[in-house]
Structure formats: structure tokens, C-alpha cells
Amino acid sequence: MAREITTVGVVGIGTMGAGITEVFARNGFFVVGVEQDQAALHRGRGHVETSTGRAVRRGKMSAAEQSQLLERITFTTDMDVLAACQLVVEAVPEHRDLKRDVFARLDKIVTPDAILATNTSSLSVTEISVATELPRRVVGMHFFNPAPVQEFVEVVRTVVTDDDVVEDVTAIARRLGKAPVECRDRAGFIANALLFGYLNHAASMYETRYASREDIDDAMRVGCGYPMGPLALLDLIGLDTAYEILETMYRQGRDRLHAPTPILKQLVTAGFRGRKSGRGFYTYDKPDSPVVVADTATPTGAPPAGVREVRSVGVVGSSDPAARIVENLVQARFDVTTVDVVTPAVTGADLVVEAVADELSAKREVFTALDAVCKPGAILATTSSLVPVIACAASTSRAANVVGTHMVAGVAVDRDLVEVVRTVSTADDVVATVRSVCRRAGMHPVTCGDRAGFIVNALLFPYLNDAVKMLEAQYATADDIDTAMRLGCRLPTGPFQVLDDVGLDTALAIQRMLYAEFPEPGYAPAPLLENLVTAGFLGRKTGRGFRDHA
Ligand SMILES: NC(=O)c1ccc[n+]([C@@H]2O[C@H](COP(=O)([O-])OP(=O)(O)OC[C@H]3O[C@@H](n4cnc5c(N)ncnc54)[C@H](O)[C@@H]3O)[C@@H](O)[C@H]2O)c1
Structure with a gap:
């Protein structure tokens, strides 16, 4: 028979625990929130007060509802108060031994039919459960950040979890207005197993200076319509938490793509743990604030030196990106000449964009022909996504004037993204000029090196491929x-x-x-x-x- 759950415990009122406490209290549950010491308790209570205060200011909750909500929460440093709870959700930091210790203690405090849930993102729920006398009542209840907003919850069943425990937790998640999905106990479950490889790769792109943090984040926001770029998301998750999740996933799966990229450890060691500490990949105006402030890595916004004047643009080819680029350029009143094959019509153009079939020999042919007819100093750009830009440049006698302009039609945003790809030969003023043309034409430029996939495809497709592997494994x-x-x-x-x-x-x-x-x-x-x-x-x-x- 389903348990009647009226009082819920939350252990650890940090980034996640505060949100989980709020979600339960919002939905009419009594909550016992436990922290390790008074300072952390004060911070945790502050998180809940600030978050619900924001809801009041935005008209999503009345002041009376806020105070009733807060009255339903007991904040304490005494774990014994959890004895009254029918469900306890643990949200202490992502360390196996710490969690096992908390579960061993909880096991002795709550009644035998109470459910013990862990919010772990990557640790083995089974390993945590066997720290108790009754592993069958232990389950994963994985909320997403920020818990009051994110609708999804993974309910993680171990090989010993009782069916009725999974059913009750699933029902509770629905009562909280969430969409629960049941999954088995595997590192990262569904979402993090797919998300963290992508985040780690983005961090390593930044670390290797393949692109700036702003360009990496903008590429995924503008090009894929993601609500946040990966580096901003890592800051939100917390770099210490992200490091631990990756480390655990790597230990379990030995997939090198999950080995935390070194900059994560360096930032954490320096105390830069993301938003919660006021600094991570970005700098924030104060700890826990979402407001990014300028730091030494912030682009100045001043126009770069050496931008060339571009009035006339030739476009060769009739692919989809070509049509879109022409539309954007015409709207911005560039003098645009379109041709299907290279003809002297493009001789006078300041910039010629090639958009023929994405195939090496076709591109080489076009670039050799363009080199022959275009005026000296004209910039030649390729929309290639599969052929290296340098292969196009090497077919000309003007490699310094050759650049990639890979266009990704904007998803859920009103701008198209252009990856401005610099080869080992491209001149700085060519990159600056093409970025400026993109901006004038209402497109969003980001700059990166000439590597397979550039930014967007290199981050997106391995994640899609991982999803197929997960389906194939019938997980x-x-x-x-x-x-x-x-x-x-x-x-x-x-x-x-x-x-x-x-x-x-x-x-x-x-x-x-x-x-x-x-x-x-x-x-x-x-x-x-x-x-x-x-x-x-x-x-x-x-x-x-x-x-x-x-
Ligand atoms: N941050 C995220 O985006 C996210 C998302 C989903 C799940 N998680 C998981 O949630 C858990 C917590 O992560 P977080 O980001 O909230 O960490 P956090 O560091 O922000 O918060 C952890 C809190 O636990 C408290 N704590 C430590 N030891 C304690 C103890 N013995 N008793 C009571 N409180 C104790 C700390 O004082 C701190 O306030 C981790 O397992 C993490 O993997 C995190």
C-alpha cells in the first residue's frame, strides 16, 4: 500500500538542497532541512528566503503564501529531528564516503518503512544503499538545477530497491509537478551521462584556447537554441560538483571523454567554484549571483584594428546556407552578386563566399577558379562544414585571405550563427573584417580554429552519438x-x-x-x-x- 507522506527531510541545504526544500514546502509538505553547522544552515535558509522572495516580487506567490511556506520548514542542525519524516532526500556534496556516512546515520534515525533517497548525480546508489541495514528502501531521486524550476526527476532503482519504494517516489515526484522517469543505477543516469561529456569537451575547448568562453557559449545558445552556454552552465552547476560527477563517471566507465579536463581542477583548487563562490569560468558580482561582471578575459567591445571596407559580396553556389546568407546580406544592403559557378561577375567583389557542395574536389576547384578571377586583396570564404578550410586556402595563392564562414541557422533565436574559422594562415584583419560583415548582416559571429566540427558540430554530434549508444544499450x-x-x-x-x-x-x-x-x-x-x-x-x-x- 502506498505510504502517506506528509513530512519530508532534506539533508544538506546547499545549491540543490535549498531548491528541493522549497519544492516540497511549496507543494504543501512539512520539511525538515538539516545542515552540518549554523553558518551553513543560515546560508541554506537564506537561499530559500531569497528564492521565494523573488517569486513574490515576480507575482508568482503572495507574501502570505511565502510566510506559510517558510513556516512549513524546520531548519536544524540536529539530524534526530528527521525521525518524524516518511521520506528523506539527501543532498550533501558528491563524495561517496560522506553520503554513505549520512545514510548509515539516517538508517538509525527514521522508522523502518521510511524511504531514504539520494540526490546523487553520478555515484552508485547501490553503494550508498548498502551503508544501511535496509537497502531495499533506498532509491535515487535526482532533481535538476534549479530544482524549483526544472520539471524533470530521475527515479533511480537499484537491483534491491523495493517496487513500492519506486512507485511512492514516482508518485511524490508527480505531486511536485515533475515529470519522473525511472532508470537503473548507472553512472550519470540518463541526463548527466549525456550532458557531462559535452560540458567537459566545452571546458577543454576553452582550456586549449580553441575559442573564447563567450564564443563557445554563444555558439551553443545561438546555433542550437540552448538556454545557456556550456561554460555558464558549468558555473551554475558548480565546478566542484561538476568535477566530482565527471571523476565518478570516468572511474566507472573509463571513457577518456569523461576524464575531467585539468582546468576544472585548477579552478576548484583556486576556490573558483562557479556562481556559488562568485567566480568560475566567468566572474559574478557576488557569490550566488547570476550577474556576470567584466574581468580581464571579457572582450572590450572596441572595434578591432584593421577592419577592411566591404561593400560588394559575391556568393557562389545555391546551397541552403547560400540562400540564407544572401538574404541576410541583401537585407543589410550589401551589393550582392550571386552565381552558380565562378564567373568574372565576382571579379570586383570585396568578399566572395563559396557555398557549393560540401565535398573536397568541388571546393578546391572553386577556390582555384576564384583565386584566378578575384581582385587582389579580396577575401575568399567557404561555408564548408566537412572540408577543412585550409584545404580550400591551399588551392589559392592567397591563403592569408581565406577564412571559413560556417553558417548555422539560428534555432529559437532570431539570428543566424556564423563560425568564423581561422586557419593557420588566415590574417587577423581578415577574421576581424568577416566578423564585422556578419554583425552588419544581423548574424552572430564566433571565432574558432580550423578543426573538425568547429564549435557547434564538435560539441553537438558526439552527444547525439552517445544518446544512440545509450538507446542501443537498452538503458x-x-x-x-x-x-x-x-x-x-x-x-x-x-x-x-x-x-x-x-x-x-x-x-x-x-x-x-x-x-x-x-x-x-x-x-x-x-x-x-x-x-x-x-x-x-x-x-x-x-x-x-x-x-x-x-
Ligand atoms: N549542483 C547541481 O547542479 C546538481 C544537480 C543535481 C544533483 N546534484 C547533486 O546534489 C548533491 C549536492 O550538490 P550541491 O551542488 O547542492 O552541493 P553544495 O555544495 O552546494 O551543497 C551541499 C550542502 O551539504 C552540506 N553538508 C555537507 N555535509 C553535510 C552533513 N554531514 N550534513 C548536512 N549537510 C551537509 C553543505 O554544508 C552544503 O550546504 C550532490 O550529490 C550533487 O551531485 C547537484
């Missing part, structure tokens, strides 16, 4: 994975919907290119993706992919 269904990423990580669409829309063949081609340049086992294309492409299941365009389409 979760395509629907559950899409739900996890949409609701848990607030991505505009789940990975399988993206794959069906982009085309499985396109996804496979990009993943193969990434694997050829970065031969990490984790980048190997998922066999299921290969098989579906071979069988002609290419997604929406063929009516069948991971799902059937009309």
Missing part, C-alpha cells in the same frame, strides 16, 4: 532520453528528434569526420546509427528514422 527508450534532455537540461529538442530532423546520414558523416580527426574510442560512430543509415532510415526526409514520420 532507456528514445522517448525517455528526449524527455530527460528537454526537461532535465532544458534543451529545445531531445537528441532523437534532432537526429531525425538533421538526417541520420548527415549525423553519421559528421561523427565519422570527428572520429577520423580525434580517434577517441568514445567518438566511434554508434553501430545502431551505421545500421539505420545502411537500411535507409535517414530520419524525417525518408519518413523513418528513430521514429516514423508522416
Whole structure:
């Protein structure tokens, strides 16, 4: 029979615990919030007061409702008060021994039919459960940050968790207005297993100076419609928490792509733990504030030196990006000449954008022809996503004037993204000029080096490939994975919907290119993706992919 749950305990009132406390209290539960000492308790209470105060200011809650909510919470440093709880959710830092110690203590305090849940993001729930006398009442209840806002909860069942424990926790999650998905006890569960490889890769792109933090974040926001860039998200999660999650995932799976990139450890050691400490990848006006302030790495906004004048633009080819680029340029009143093949019509252009088929020999031919007809000093740009920009540059006698302009049509935003790709030969003023043209044409430029996938595809496609591997391993269904990423990580669409829309063949081609340049086992294309492409299941365009389409 389902348990009647009226009083819930939360242990650890930090980033997550404060949000979890608020969610339960908002939904009419009595909550006992436990912290390790008075200072942390004061901070935890402050988090809940600030967050609910914000809801009052925004008209989402009345002042009377706020005080009733706060009255339902008992803040204490005494764990024994948890004896009255039918469910306790643990949200202390991501350290196995600490969590096991907390569970061993909880086990002796609560009644035998009380449920003990852990909010761990990556530790083994089974290992935590066996610190108690009754592992069958232990379950994972993984909320997402910020808990009051994120609708998704992973309910993690171990091999010994009782069915009725899973059922009760699932029902409670629904009462909180969340969408629970049940999953098994595996590092990272669904959402983090897919999210953290992506976050780690973004951090390593920044660490290797492949692109600036602003450009990495803007690329994913503008190009993929993600609500936050990966580095800003790492700051929100907390770099210490992110480090521990990656470290645990790496220890369990030995996938090198999960080995925390060194800058995470360096930032944490320096005390830069993200928003909660006021500094991480970005600097914030005070601890726990979302307001980013300028620091030494912030771009000045001053126009870079040496921007060349561009009035006339030639566009060669009639691909989709070509049409979109022409539309943007014409709207911005550039003098635009479009041609299908290279002709003397583009001789006088200050900038020529090549947008023919994404294939090496076709691109080389166009660049050799452009080099012959274009005026000296004209900038030549390629929209290539699969062919290295340097291969185009090497087909000309003006490599310093050749640049990549990979356009990604904006998703859920009103601007298109242009990855301005600098090769080892591209001159600084060429990059500055093309960035300035993009801005004038209402597009958002980001700059990166000439590496497979540039920023967006290099971050996006390995994550999509990982989702296919997760489906292939029968860990979760395509629907559950899409739900996890949409609701848990607030991505505009789940990975399988993206794959069906982009085309499985396109996804496979990009993943193969990434694997050829970065031969990490984790980048190997998922066999299921290969098989579906071979069988002609290419997604929406063929009516069948991971799902059937009309
Ligand atoms: N931060 C995220 O985005 C996120 C998201 C989902 C899940 N989680 C998971 O939630 C858990 C907590 O993470 P966080 O980011 O909130 O960490 P945090 O460091 O912000 O908060 C942890 C809190 O636990 C308190 N604490 C430590 N030892 C304690 C003890 N013995 N008794 C009572 N309180 C104690 C600390 O004082 C601190 O306030 C971790 O397991 C983490 O993996 C985090």
C-alpha cells in the first residue's frame, strides 16, 4: 500500500538542497532541512528566503503564501529531528564516503518503512544503499538545477530497491509537478551521462584556447537554441560538483571523454567554484549571483584594428546556407552578386563566399577558379562544414585571405550563427573584417580554429552519438532520453528528434569526420546509427528514422 507522506527531510541545504526544500514546502509538505553547522544552515535558509522572495516580487506567490511556506520548514542542525519524516532526500556534496556516512546515520534515525533517497548525480546508489541495514528502501531521486524550476526527476532503482519504494517516489515526484522517469543505477543516469561529456569537451575547448568562453557559449545558445552556454552552465552547476560527477563517471566507465579536463581542477583548487563562490569560468558580482561582471578575459567591445571596407559580396553556389546568407546580406544592403559557378561577375567583389557542395574536389576547384578571377586583396570564404578550410586556402595563392564562414541557422533565436574559422594562415584583419560583415548582416559571429566540427558540430554530434549508444544499450527508450534532455537540461529538442530532423546520414558523416580527426574510442560512430543509415532510415526526409514520420 502506498505510504502517506506528509513530512519530508532534506539533508544538506546547499545549491540543490535549498531548491528541493522549497519544492516540497511549496507543494504543501512539512520539511525538515538539516545542515552540518549554523553558518551553513543560515546560508541554506537564506537561499530559500531569497528564492521565494523573488517569486513574490515576480507575482508568482503572495507574501502570505511565502510566510506559510517558510513556516512549513524546520531548519536544524540536529539530524534526530528527521525521525518524524516518511521520506528523506539527501543532498550533501558528491563524495561517496560522506553520503554513505549520512545514510548509515539516517538508517538509525527514521522508522523502518521510511524511504531514504539520494540526490546523487553520478555515484552508485547501490553503494550508498548498502551503508544501511535496509537497502531495499533506498532509491535515487535526482532533481535538476534549479530544482524549483526544472520539471524533470530521475527515479533511480537499484537491483534491491523495493517496487513500492519506486512507485511512492514516482508518485511524490508527480505531486511536485515533475515529470519522473525511472532508470537503473548507472553512472550519470540518463541526463548527466549525456550532458557531462559535452560540458567537459566545452571546458577543454576553452582550456586549449580553441575559442573564447563567450564564443563557445554563444555558439551553443545561438546555433542550437540552448538556454545557456556550456561554460555558464558549468558555473551554475558548480565546478566542484561538476568535477566530482565527471571523476565518478570516468572511474566507472573509463571513457577518456569523461576524464575531467585539468582546468576544472585548477579552478576548484583556486576556490573558483562557479556562481556559488562568485567566480568560475566567468566572474559574478557576488557569490550566488547570476550577474556576470567584466574581468580581464571579457572582450572590450572596441572595434578591432584593421577592419577592411566591404561593400560588394559575391556568393557562389545555391546551397541552403547560400540562400540564407544572401538574404541576410541583401537585407543589410550589401551589393550582392550571386552565381552558380565562378564567373568574372565576382571579379570586383570585396568578399566572395563559396557555398557549393560540401565535398573536397568541388571546393578546391572553386577556390582555384576564384583565386584566378578575384581582385587582389579580396577575401575568399567557404561555408564548408566537412572540408577543412585550409584545404580550400591551399588551392589559392592567397591563403592569408581565406577564412571559413560556417553558417548555422539560428534555432529559437532570431539570428543566424556564423563560425568564423581561422586557419593557420588566415590574417587577423581578415577574421576581424568577416566578423564585422556578419554583425552588419544581423548574424552572430564566433571565432574558432580550423578543426573538425568547429564549435557547434564538435560539441553537438558526439552527444547525439552517445544518446544512440545509450538507446542501443537498452538503458532507456528514445522517448525517455528526449524527455530527460528537454526537461532535465532544458534543451529545445531531445537528441532523437534532432537526429531525425538533421538526417541520420548527415549525423553519421559528421561523427565519422570527428572520429577520423580525434580517434577517441568514445567518438566511434554508434553501430545502431551505421545500421539505420545502411537500411535507409535517414530520419524525417525518408519518413523513418528513430521514429516514423508522416
Ligand atoms: N549542483 C547541481 O547542479 C546538481 C544537480 C543535481 C544533483 N546534484 C547533486 O546534489 C548533491 C549536492 O550538490 P550541491 O551542488 O547542492 O552541493 P553544495 O555544495 O552546494 O551543497 C551541499 C550542502 O551539504 C552540506 N553538508 C555537507 N555535509 C553535510 C552533513 N554531514 N550534513 C548536512 N549537510 C551537509 C553543505 O554544508 C552544503 O550546504 C550532490 O550529490 C550533487 O551531485 C547537484
